Amino acid sequence: MLSSREKISIRQAVILFLMFVYSAAIRIFPAYAAKTAGRAGWLSPVVALLPFVCLVYIIQALFIDSKGANLSDIIYKTLGKFFGSAVITLYLVWLMISLGIIVRNFAERFLSSLLPSTPISFFTVTILALAFFTLRRGIVYISRTAEFLFLILTCIFIILFVLTIPNFEVINLFPVTYYDALPLIKSSYSVISIWSIFTFIFFFGDKINDKEHIKRFGLQGSVYLLITTMMLLIQTIGVYGYSVIERVPSAYAFVVKSISVLETIERIESIAVVSWVIADFITISVISYAIVSIIKSLFSLSDVKPFISPVMIFAYIFSLYIAQNKFELENFTSYISMPVNIILGFILPLVILIIKAVRRAA
Template sequence: METRDKITVGQTLKLFLCLCFSPAIRAIPAFEAQFAKQAGWVAPMVAFLPLFILIFTFDKLFTAYQNQSYTDIIYDILGKFFGNILLFIYVVGLSILLALYTRYYTAKLSIALTATSRMELNIIVLMIIVYLVLRYGLVIMARMSEVIFVIINISFCIIFILSMNNIKIDNLIPISYLDIIPIMRASYPITGLWSYFTFLCFFADRIEDRQNLKKVGTKYVTYLVISTILLSIMVIGSIGYSVTSRSPIPFFVAVKNISLFGAIERIEAIVVTQWIATDFILIAVFLYVILDIIKRIFCVDDIRYLIKISLVFFYLFSFYIAYTIFELRQFSIEVATHLNFILCFVIPIVIYLVGKIRKKV
């Protein structure tokens, strides 16, 4: 929570890719299969455009506001009163998402590993690790994300290569002009998830070389799109759109099907490792952003004393938010998708337009 800790654009984007990974493997293939069936794997190409617009919007804002965070920009464009209202909305939205992902984390572990295990223990362990990392601030979190980024990408490449035998081209075609509207619909939740980039802009004042955001951002976003297309091809191509849309964790089902000459089997443990690592990054980043916003609302210098008490709150809130995976799934489709899209995509663009009208950008 200290202001002197600075990270690079590359580290920020690695944090972004890590926090996108967990919701991506859980939800993206399911959304694509539900809305666009066999053509779902094309949807990331469409979601590419809004993410580019978002990065260009922030690039413009950061050019106008040197060394200032998204919070500073909100205050300058909207004023203190409306700025505080908007930041409070962000805190509420982020708190709901944090509790949702904490609950998803434990639900996924119950499905994948041990259905009878006590989920309290899973959450407590996660919360303790989040506390230990947040105590040391953004730099440690960014360095951890660099390591996790390499691990999840190598393991994803291995899983993809091993699953190539199971991918059936019949599950991925035909695609015609009739699929344009379903593909657009499938790209909407992906845009919402990828717009989490906005949350990272709350600590943009701690990014050293942010004049390179457009250049480095384009590189990482292209990588994100390609890896999401590969993920979609792997899942929809292996198990078909019907099973993908019905399964709570289709990626896990696709990985379970991997078998290489009967010698390499049951490699789903790799997936569980990926989940735990990326969920940890996601929860740590969200909590960091929540505390950073609270710090600005209350105009204080250091807010690390709130880490422990907020973790206790989110521990309880994650139990209260939902009792079943069906509730979580329905909430993700009916509410969280729109919440993501409005908070992370619409609001930054509105702020940019208001800034433009008020001749501040």
């Protein structure tokens, strides 16, 4: 039983992370894996698994003696007030930029696949208003909702995968030779950059119970990620081949549109759209909660609730300001978001852990 009704379990936190990844994965992985690793692209999650497992161990080690703390507290404790504030501010700025990108991507996905002539503000305001009213109730409500929606999302994903099996061409996935090793390492870059989001969940680590089980649930989550990411890549590259997938803007939607059940049930992409909305809602809620938690830690405030509204309004404006078109948005994701995610999600936690170990030894 949880020690407080205001807190979530580490299992729920990992589910929030998995739903967060889902949204970005279907948008980024297929095209990037196809472009960099060709027909071997479906193996890129295997290469990315080892760094992710390392990240799980890093996070576990950071929280080993600070079970009631969040990541901001650990950064302060390790780097001191001045450098700690600088690093936390860096995380705050980056997460606010990321929130704008996620909100914009949510709208762009609808504009490019279903409702091209609808004003973009309609989508952004709707999802932000929904996240705003849910967040006012706290992270516990979001986690419980996510726990339930996670099952639906997984079922939809598996059903769509099974329905795609008749369209698979083995020639699109094989042969894979040792010449593919280097391209595979390159293609795992996008996977690692998205999986590094795991770190950001711990900015509300003070709201997460039983952090001594980070390793256990983190490793279970990594197995889930490995299987589902491989399924996603097999589903996309396996149906159309890497040369098509690397050029298609929304590869997953493109594949789902091709599904035909007994030549009677077709155009079932609306089911996939439902899963995107669910995943994006959770993603926006989680990242917004991480932002307000950072603001709370940075200014030593008593509650996060009043700061949800400025963050949401900022997200609305920034989602419009981030890019003038989808092309700019995709470029920003490839050239800026991915490396910064790796630096802030993987490298900085490792640096903090090393400094913590050195200070303890001294």
